Amino acid sequence: MNDQAKADKKRQQDKERQRAKRARDAEKKSELGIHEYRVPLSQAESETLAELCAYRGGAEPYDAAEFIATLIRREKQRADEEKKHLGTCDFCGEPLPLGCKNGLGIPKLKGVGGCFYTREERKLRL
Structure with a gap:
């Protein structure tokens, strides 16, 4: 087997390994009820998100997913409180x-x- 064939075989094995890992990750997330969303942000929105992650994170900044999940939980609390008074x-x-x-x-x-x-x-x- 020449070097090119070995490299091709390794690439194919890597692809299969990655495909299997993605499938395991997707299954695990599905079992846990985790959903992922892709949200396009403008440059200004991305900069604002980074700034807010640092500002609201305290000693260690939030990562974007953690910050957004926290916003959702807090907005839910706020909406529930509003509903009580409506x-x-x-x-x-x-x-x-x-x-x-x-x-x-x-x-x-x-x-x-x-x-x-x-x-x-x-x-x-x-």
């Missing part, structure tokens, strides 16, 4: 924030002065 729409009596949407995703009374979606919906947006 109650029901004064106009239609439906529970908020979904209320007037009737499960359709479209507020049926938006535009009517007393409707929550006419007066308050923007406050819930990020």
Whole structure:
């Protein structure tokens, strides 16, 4: 077997090893319920993320995934707290924030002065 054939065989073995490792990693993440997301960020957003990771991380900066996961958990806590105080729409009596949407995703009374979606919906947006 010449050197080129040995190198090709080694490359093929490396590819197979990597493919098997990716499959094991994917299976492990699936079992743990872990999902990965790819998010395109502008240069300014990337710089801001790095700055915030360092600033909020204390003595040791967060890595980007840890920082984003922490933001999600904190936003969930904030949203849960908001939901406690929303109650029901004064106009239609439906529970908020979904209320007037009737499960359709479209507020049926938006535009009517007393409707929550006419007066308050923007406050819930990020």
